[in-house]
Amino acid sequence: MLSLSMIVRDEAPRLERCLQSVAGFVDEMVVVDTGSRDGTEAIAERCGAVVHRIEWPGDFAPARNRALELVSGDWVLVLDADEELRREVREPLRALMREPDLLLINLLREEQGAAQSPYSSVSRLFRRHPAIRWSRAYHAMVDDSVAELRRQAPHWRVASFDRPALIHSGYSPELLARGAKAQRLRQAMEEELQRRPGDPYACAKLGALEVSEGNRQRGIALLEEGLAQGETCSEPERYELLLHLAIARAADQPAAAADLYRQALALPLDPRISLAASLNLGALLQTHGQLEEALALTVDATAAAPELAIAWYNLGLIQRQRGDLAAAIAAYRQAVALAPAHPESRQNLAVALLLGGNVAEARQGFREAIQLLQQQGRSVEAEELVRSARTVVNLEA
Numbered sequence: 129m130l131s132l133s134m135i136v137r138d139e140a141p142r143l144e145r146c147l148q149s150v151a152g153f154v155d156e157m158v159v160v161d162t163g164s165r166d167g168t169e170a171i172a173e174r175c176g177a178v179v180h181r182i183e184w185p186g187d188f189a190p191a192r193n194r195a196l197e198l199v200s201g202d203w204v205l206v207l208d209a210d211e212e213l214r215r216e217v218r219e220p221l222r223a224l225m226r227e228p229d230l231l232l233i234n235l236l237r238e239e240q241g242a243a244q245s246p247y248s249s250v251s252r253l254f255r256r257h258p259a260i261r262w263s264r265a266y267h268a269m270v271d272d273s274v275a276e277l278r279r280q281a282p283h284w285r286v287a288s289f290d291r292p293a294l295i296h297s298g299y300s301p302e303l304l305a306r307g308a309k310a311q312r313l314r315q316a317m318e319e320e321l322q323r324r325p326g327d328p329y330a331c332a333k334l335g336a337l338e339v340s341e342g343n344r345q346r347g348i349a350l351l352e353e354g355l356a357q358g359e360t361c362s363e364p365e366r367y368e369l370l371l372h373l374a375i376a377r378a379a380d381q382p383a384a385a386a387d388l389y390r391q392a393l394a395l396p397l398d399p400r401i402s403l404a405a406s407l408n409l410g411a412l413l414q415t416h417g418q419l420e421e422a423l424a425l426t427v428d429a430t431a432a433a434p435e436l437a438i439a440w441y442n443l444g445l446i447q448r449q450r451g452d453l454a455a456a457i458a459a460y461r462q463a464v465a466l467a468p469a470h471p472e473s474r475q476n477l478a479v480a481l482l483l484g485g486n487v488a489e490a491r492q493g494f495r496e497a498i499q500l501l502q503q504q505g506r507s508v509e510a511e512e513l514v515r516s517a518r519t520v521v522n523l524e525a
Contacts, residue, residue: 130225131201131256132157132177135191137184139209140166142297147175149212154205160195187316188268193261206252210297211237217293221253224287231255231284232274236400237294245371246436247400248296249288249364264320267333288398328354328361332368339376348376363395370395371405378412386412399432406432407442414442419450430459437467441476448480456480471500475513482520491521498523 132154136143147157157177161169162184172179180198185191196204203225207213224233232254239246251271254260259277262268278284317334320327331354338347351373354361361369374388389409393402406429413422423446429439444459460477467473478493494517501510517523 129155129201130203130205131155131199133160133192133195133199133204133206134158134177134209135160135162135188135195136164136168136172136209137162138164138166139168140164140171142209143168143171144175146207146209146212147172147177149215150205150207151176153213153218155201156199158195158199160191160198162191189262189264192268196256196260196262199256202256204254204256207294208296212295212297214293214295217289217291220291221289221293224289225253227285227287229283229285230287231257231278232260232270232286234286234288235293236289236291236398237296238292240295240297245368245401245404246433246438247292247398247403249398249401250294252294264329267329290398292400326353326357328357328365328369330354332365332372336368336372336375339372344376348373351376363397364401367392367395367397367402367405371408374405374408378408382412382416399428403429403433403436403439407439410446411442414446414449419446422446423450435466437463437470437473440466441470441473444473444476444480448476453480453484457484469500469504471497471504471506471509474500478517487521491523491525494521495523 130153132147132150134146134157136159150157157172157175158180159172159177160180160182161172162182169179169181178198180195182191182194185194192206205213221233224230232251234249235252237248237250239248251269251274254270254274257277259273259280260270261273262270263272274286278286314334314337317330317337320330321334324330331350335347335350335354338344338350351369354369355366355373370388370392374385374392377388378385386409389405389412392405393409395402399406406425410422410425410429413419413425423443426439426443426446429436430443433439440459440463444456444463447453447459448456457477457480460473460480463470463473464477474493475497478490478497481493482490494513498510498513498517501507501513514523
């Protein structure tokens with residue numbers, strides 16, 4: 129028997145879609161509401177969930193533990209309201225859950241809208257066991273209790289599912305820098321570092337946030353502090369620390385940044401997890417004229433995640449710089465097919481087509497790129513593209 133366990137608050141716009149994604153897959157749905165005022169509870173009940181109500185305990189771990197106490201399944205799937213389970217992974221996951229010595233399945237999650245790290249690994253599907261509990265105040269996880277249980281009972285295994293299983297639509301780096309939720313997250317991370325100075329996970333998250341907000345000096349100090357923890361730093365934590373330190377160093381220390389990216393890529397992680405390092409290093413090398421290594425990295429990225437439009441777009445940029453117009457056009461076409469609303473892909477495809485002598489299709493590509501920019505409220509860029517395109521092609525023809 130498989131149980132869904134959730135904690136929610138004011139999730140009316142998203143909850144139904146989340147619950148529909150697991151309907152027929154889970155045997156029970158348990159939703160713990162921590163104070164909704166927008167009809168969240170009614171939506172959950174209409175979708176067949178059993179709803180329990182608690183006061184917000186102050187952080188996520190005790191709330192998730194309370195929800196965990198209320199389920200009855202042999203296995204537990206934990207979702208947030210802005211996540212969905214892909215339908216095509218149901219049967220493979222069922223097969224894994226039948227393995228008698230399997231304790232936890234790490235799920236690959238697609239981070240829609242993320243500028244960095246388009247995939248992450250989350251420990252959200254696990255056997256219901258009295259020793260498994262949530263910990264960590266601001267980013268609750270069961271990993272600590274799972275590691276302790278496996279030390280005591282080494283026969284238990286942990287598996288990583290090898291294809292994207294979850295879609296996370298609520299992530300955006302910009303959201304981290306504003307709003308009450310962002311302030312609560314920052315406060316919780318600061319408090320965690322006071323309790324556990326140098327904690328690699330807290331240093332990675334807060335350091336990355338500081339860098340993204342322009343507080344580069346403090347961000348770098350936090351990231352370096354996390355890396356200094358040595359063996360206490362897990363491989364995923366080390367990857368995040370290296371990745372964001374490389375991002376912070378790229379502008380003024382490109383060689384140091386490239387070395388940090390290479391260290392990140394040397395870690396034994398799923399290639400989808402390390403896509404940001406591959407793509408960023410490829411882009412950095414392209415900027416400095418190291419096109420063959422940039423090409424190899426970006427080709428590997430398209431092989432690891434052929435569904436990722438930005439990888440094909442970057443490949444187009446590199447191939448065009450190498451002078452291979454046919455390969456650039458093919459890559460840009462794939463980027464457009466995967467992300468039709470990305471004006472830069474259409475614009476660069478139009479340029480490559482024009483260079484290759486296909487004036488009619490190039491003209492249409494410029495028009496489509498201009499229209500997209502206008503629709504997205506990027507009027508200044510649209511006007512600039514109109515002016516530059518008119519110097520090489522008649523847009524009105």
